[in-house]
Amino acid sequence: MxxxxxxxxxxxxxxxxxxxxxxxxxxxxxxxxxxxxxxxxxxxxxxxxxxxxxxxxxxxxxxxxxxxxxxxxxxxxxxxxxxxxxxxxxxxxxxxxxxxxxxxxxxxxxxxxxxxxxxxxxxxxxxxxxxxxxxxxxxxxxxxxxxxxxxRSGKSLDQIADVQIASVRLKGPNLYVDDIYIMNIGLEDNRRRIREHGVGVVVVPKDRHSRFTLANTGQRQAILHDVSVVLGVFRDTGEPSLVPLIKRDLNDGRLGVFLLPEEKDPEAVLEVVRRVPVLESAVRMPLTPSRNQRST
Incomplete structure (x- = not known):
């Protein structure tokens, strides 16, 4: 024994x-x-x-x-x-x-x-x-x-959303990724840097649950961090106009992602964003409309 x-x-x-x-x-x-x-x-x-x-x-x-x-x-x-x-x-x-x-x-x-x-x-x-x-x-x-x-591995972003390269546009001091407003850029020098180094990505949720998950600010911050870790970020401390940002289209739940990688390689950015993990604490599964009605 x-x-x-x-x-x-x-x-x-x-x-x-x-x-x-x-x-x-x-x-x-x-x-x-x-x-x-x-x-x-x-x-x-x-x-x-x-x-x-x-x-x-x-x-x-x-x-x-x-x-x-x-x-x-x-x-x-x-x-x-x-x-x-x-x-x-x-x-x-x-x-x-x-x-x-x-x-x-x-x-x-x-x-x-x-x-x-x-x-x-x-x-x-x-x-x-x-x-x-x-x-x-x-x-x-x-x-x-x-x-x-x-x-070992959970879900990645490409399983809940379609990730696409989008145009980075400046209309005067206003910065847009596709048609999603990001922020106001006051200095001409910063606008020039954005034209040279800026990359835009649009993340389109595949369903209603994904839309709620992508609305989570922690999930959005994970996207910005992973791209910055892998591809670097073209900024230094004390430059708020060059901070990567994500803004959400309230009508359809799309995310406009503005990034400033060290090397402007849109395909590499796209690959990294697709591989960003879906955070467990960011997952949202809202009730269906019929269940909402019954609960009220």
Missing amino acids: THSYTMAVVFGLIAGFLCRIRMLRTDFRQYPTYPHGRVIHLSLGLIAAGLGAVAVPALFEKNYTAITFLALAAQQFREVRNMERETLSKLDEMELVKRGATYIEGIAMVFEGRNFLVILSAFLTSLAVMIGRWPWGILVGLVVVGLTGWL
């Missing part, structure tokens, strides 16, 4: 750690940083995998204090969320184009949730070894690693 316990713990630990590796990547948003940010999250993932793997033999031995340890671990992994929130909030103060509180909270929530997925993966793999021996452990381990890889 001791040998079975050892195999269950080892298989669970390996499966859980592989899940954490599969869910951890430094993408175009440059977070987590490499290598130190990755070391922190992989270390926490190894601890989470160990907790999930050890819980099964403890329960088979009727040592129910293991549940208490899992509950304590859940409390500790909540600190991961706080750590990420505080770190990103401090970094955001130094950004020319900020992430925004909604984006930061989404990233922090993801890192907390992934540790719980690691615990569950290790627990299921360890349980499979205890019940069906090691071949079942390998099978379940492969399944959970595959599933966590699938859960």
